[in-house]
Amino acid sequence: MPKLYWEDFVAGGVAEYGPRLVTRDEIVAFAAEFDPQPMHLDEEAARATMLGGLAASGWHSCVLQMRMIADGFVLASASMGSPGVEEVRWRAPVRPGDRLTVRSTVLETRASNSRPGMGLIKFQFDMLNQSGTCVMTSVSTMMIGRRPPDRGAA
Amino acid sequence: MPKLYWEDFVAGGVAEYGPRLVTRDEIVAFAAEFDPQPMHLDEEAARATMLGGLAASGWHSCVLQMRMIADGFVLASASMGSPGVEEVRWRAPVRPGDRLTVRSTVLETRASNSRPGMGLIKFQFDMLNQSGTCVMTSVSTMMIGRRPPDRGAA
Numbered sequence: 083m084p085k086l087y088w089e090d091f092v093a094g095g096v097a098e099y100g101p102r103l104v105t106r107d108e109i110v111a112f113a114a115e116f117d118p119q120p121m122h123l124d125e126e127a128a129r130a131t132m133l134g135g136l137a138a139s140g141w142h143s144c145v146l147q148m149r150m151i152a153d154g155f156v157l158a159s160a161s162m163g164s165p166g167v168e169e170v171r172w173r174a175p176v177r178p179g180d181r182l183t184v185r186s187t188v189l190e191t192r193a194s195n196s197r198p199g200m201g202l203i204k205f206q207f208d209m210l211n212q213s214g215t216c217v218m219t220s221v222s223t224m225m226i227g228r229r230p231p232d233r234g235a236a
Numbered sequence: 237m238p239k240l241y242w243e244d245f246v247a248g249g250v251a252e253y254g255p256r257l258v259t260r261d262e263i264v265a266f267a268a269e270f271d272p273q274p275m276h277l278d279e280e281a282a283r284a285t286m287l288g289g290l291a292a293s294g295w296h297s298c299v300l301q302m303r304m305i306a307d308g309f310v311l312a313s314a315s316m317g318s319p320g321v322e323e324v325r326w327r328a329p330v331r332p333g334d335r336l337t338v339r340s341t342v343l344e345t346r347a348s349n350s351r352p353g354m355g356l357i358k359f360q361f362d363m364l365n366q367s368g369t370c371v372m373t374s375v376s377t378m379m380i381g382r383r384p385p386d387r388g389a390a
Contacts, residue, residue: 116299141299145270171320
C-alpha cells in the first residue's frame with residue numbers, strides 16, 4: 083500500500099472501515115478497567131437503566147473506532163497525530179455481539195500555517211452496527227504530513 | 237458516602253480527582269490494543285515525531301480520566317450516563333511515569349425537559365501532570381438522577 087499524505091484526502095471523500103465484532107467479555111473487561119459503571123459491567127443492573135441492558139462504555143466505542151481507522155488508513159498514512167476531538171455523540175447502545183463498522187467523511191482539508199510540511203484534515207466518523215443503526219458520530223481533526231516533492235502521487 | 241444527585245452539583249463547583257500514575261507498560265499495552273501508532277509504542281520511533289518521545293495515546297488519557305472521575309464521584313452518584321462529549325483537546329504529551337490528576341468544574345446545570353427524574357450537568361475537565369502542566373482539557377455532559385422527594389440533602 084503506498085503511503086498516504088495530506089494531498090490524498092479530499093473534501094467529500096468517503097470510506098468505510100471494519101468490521102469489528104464486540105464481545106461481552108471485551109465490554110466487561112474494558113468497563114472494569116476504565117468505566118466501571120453498572121450498566122457496562124452487569125446484565126441485571128443494566129436492565130434497570132436507560133440502556134435497558136448491558137452496553138459498552140461510550141469510551142469503548144471511541145477506542146474501537148480508533149483501532150478500526152488505524153488499521154484502515156492511519157497506520158498507512160504520514161499521520162502526525164491529532165490536536166483533539168470536536169464532538170462525540172453516543173446515539174445508541176453498543177451491545178455484546180455487535181458487528182461495528184466506521185464510515186469516514188472528509189469534511190475539510192487545509193494546509194498548516196505554522197508547519198509547511200503538515201496539513202490538517204477534519205473528518206466526520208459515523209459508527210454503525212450490523213443493522214445499520216448509527217451508534218456514534220464524531221468529528222475530529224488529524225495532522226498529516228504533506229507529500230515530499232520527490233514522491234509521486236499514491 | 238451519601239449518594240449524589242443532580243441537585244448536589246452547582247455551577248462553579250470545583251473538585252479534584254486522582255492521582256493516577258501512568259506506567260510505560262500501560263501506555264504501550266493500551267496503544268497495542270487500540271491505537272498502534274509508532275509514537276505510542278516505541279521510544280525510538282517516537283523520538284522522530286512531533287511528540288519527541290514515547291507518549292500515551294490521547295484516547296488513553298480520556299479513559300484514564302473516565303476512571304479517575306468514576307472513582308472520584310460518578311460511581312457515588314445517580315449517574316444515568318452521558319450523551320457525548322463536546323470537546324477534547326490534547327495539549328501536552330502524557331509520558332511514562334506521569335502522575336495525573338483531574339480538576340472538574342461544573343459549567344452549567346439544567347433539568348431535563350423530557351425526563352422529570354433527570355438533570356444534565358455540563359463539566360469542564362482539566363487533566364494535569366505532576367508539574368502542573370495541563371495535558372488535556374475537555375467538556376462533556378452527564379445525565380444524573382434528581383433527588384427523590386423522600387431523600388434529604390447529601
